[in-house]
Amino acid sequence: MEQFCQDKIFKIAIVGAGPSGIYCALNILKKFQERNFNNYFLTIFDKSQALRTLLVTGGGRCNITNSISDIKEFASNYPRGEKFLYSLFSRHFSFDSLDFFKSLGIDTYIQDDGRIFPKSNSAKDVKDKLLTALFRYKNVKLENKDIKDKKDLEKFDRIILACGSRGTQNLIKSFNQPFKPFKKALCALKIDNFIYPKGVSVNSLDGAFVFTNDGISGPLAFKLSSINVDKPFPYSISIRLFNIDDLYSLIKENPKKSIGNLVSKLIPKSLAFAIVDDYNKKCCEVSKEKLISYSVLNLDVISNSNLGEIVNSGGVELNSLDKNCKSKVSDNLWFCGEILDIDGFCGGFNLQNCWSSAYVVANDVVYSIINK
Ligand SMILES: Cc1cc2nc3c(=O)[nH]c(=O)nc-3n(C[C@H](O)[C@H](O)[C@H](O)COP(=O)(O)OP(=O)(O)OC[C@H]3O[C@@H](n4cnc5c(N)ncnc54)[C@H](O)[C@@H]3O)c2cc1C
Incomplete structure (x- = not known):
């Protein structure tokens, strides 16, 4: 003592x-x-x-x-x-x-x-x-x-x-x-089958992120890496890109426009181009399930990237x-x-x-x- x-x-x-x-x-x-x-x-x-x-x-x-x-x-x-x-x-x-x-x-x-x-x-x-x-x-x-x-x-x-x-x-x-x-x-994430527009920033309902060369970075990516820190790779994440009701309202107002055109009013055009099948199809011809699927971005995370690591x-x-x-x-x-x-x-x-x-x-x- x-x-x-x-x-x-x-x-x-x-x-x-x-x-x-x-x-x-x-x-x-x-x-x-x-x-x-x-x-x-x-x-x-x-x-x-x-x-x-x-x-x-x-x-x-x-x-x-x-x-x-x-x-x-x-x-x-x-x-x-x-x-x-x-x-x-x-x-x-x-x-x-x-x-x-x-x-x-x-x-x-x-x-x-x-x-x-x-x-x-x-x-x-x-x-x-x-x-x-x-x-x-x-x-x-x-x-x-x-x-x-x-x-x-x-x-x-x-x-x-x-x-x-x-x-x-x-x-x-x-x-x-x-x-x-x-x-x-707190780090950027590498994504499997990366088909997204590099350098494009997105303000999703869950937070802001940016597409990098091989995945996503920015506040939402950091947050997701933190929440999922103990999950083994690969794991899946879902990002709510926009409110589906906003798309329905746009369709009601513009029934003859193409689905790609309307989705790109809610997210960056280059992202809409990457995720919307039949970009030029009339929106009234697209099934409800398809419309809902465009409002959520499902990604498979294959690893952390060296960006961030805050x-x-x-x-x-x-x-x-x-x-x-x-x-x-x-x-x-x-x-x-x-x-x-x-x-x-x-x-x-x-x-x-x-x-x-x-x-x-x-x-x-x-x-x-x-x-x-
Ligand atoms: C790029 C970046 C940006 C960030 N921005 C923010 C921000 O804006 N806001 C925020 O809230 N947080 C931010 N952070 C996180 C924040 O900086 C850290 O949480 C914080 O620095 C931790 O402080 P600490 O003193 O506990 O440890 P550290 O900052 O890691 O300091 C530890 C110190 O101990 C020394 N040391 C380590 N081992 C030994 C040893 N064996 N003998 C002698 N010395 C030793 C190191 O040299 C270092 O100087 C950021 C981190 C990074 C990397």
């Missing part, structure tokens, strides 16, 4: 200077400062450059979070981790993160689709402001080091793994922490953690960010997982030291 001693300097390690690691560090530093506590030193390890992974987010604009204000509705955008997030969000939600960013000079705005971005539209600006804030504190250093296993962290009193989902299995294993293997969860599913099993993301297996060990078995759709959800889990971890780590 750890003995509290007034002169003891608590050594804290964060592995990973990505969004979750840096947010966790800033909150630890802030909380100690608010309590006038200086008997600690925080080392943040990264094998690469701090916040390198933030730079590519939101196409360089950094989709920081989402404007959905209801916690449950927000959490429904995570195919894995939804229930665990209720508890994290109840302690630190998007409003709290936005307040925190504002305090660092990062103002934000809401895009029409609910995604929230920095006013600067620059992930680099967010990175610079976070790192400037970090280096205002004294008891912290960033060290460029690849942490191979738990032995590299033996001298630390508190350990936070915030090292994401890429190449981190061995480190997690060295702590005997249960985890699910990582898998690509987040991985899998990670540290949530039932091996307490509600503060602290390990139930090893002492003084916490996890935050993408290393957790939590992943969301596109829209700022994955970064919000980073902010919320990092905050909760920071709080608990500070509490574990100050309340000794």
